[in-house]
Amino acid sequence: MVHDVVLDRVFSALSDATRRAIITRLGEGPATIGELAEPAGMTLTGMKKHVQVLEDAGLVVTEKVGRSRQCRIGAERLDDAMAWISFYQRLWERRLDGLDAYFTLQKGREK
Amino acid sequence: MVHDVVLDRVFSALSDATRRAIITRLGEGPATIGELAEPAGMTLTGMKKHVQVLEDAGLVVTEKVGRSRQCRIGAERLDDAMAWISFYQRLWERRLDGLDAYFTLQKGREK
């Protein structure tokens, strides 16, 4: 399984609505820091920090182009997050099925 | 799509390795606060807080039983996180395919 630090960063990056909005926006195509900052009603500096967080998590890739910085999505880390969740999801489904059976059994006994 | 606050809480809850370990542990069956705190080398109070965060996120369900508190997994929120990720994952795959085509085109032009 993926290293803890990687998952820390990915989930932490996704835990902020502003950053999820950035990802949504980049899903429609690349954008500069300024283009991301404007609709969010945030300073360039503030937006830069969010993009940095996403980049550190491997969710976004950036590149300096002239005096702007192009930001694009970079999806390989998403697979990690997805893998973690779906692994436990399957495991939990089984466990919850087990619990259902257990409670059904208990109810039967109570009578 | 699910409300922002819900996703904030779920992703934020998952962004801590201690809490992911709790979920892993609970995947093997219910446990008390004490049983969770001991292997983590943490105080009961500290562990209680983590469990509270998971419970607020809807990832864990707890119930007072005698003088202990039983903690179990509660998976419906996982689906929300999963749904968000997989939606964008698919979207990104398409977009990245597009980018690959773009770069291939550029390389051709550079020659």
Add this chain to the structure above:
DNA sequence: AGATCACTGAACCTAAAAGTTCAATGCTGC
């Protein structure tokens, strides 16, 4: 060259997170 535009770095502020200690509270077992 000089003006301007987009971003960046440093410093700062405020609020929230992660953890602690210490003092209740409320069951359980004798």
Add this chain to the structure above:
DNA sequence: GCAGCATTGAACTTTTAGGTTCAGTGATCT
């Protein structure tokens, strides 16, 4: 009823997050 155990709540400390302002830096356009 009393001792003891598991959890809880309040208060506190230290880091980290999210955001700002203000002063550079480097590219672009006359």
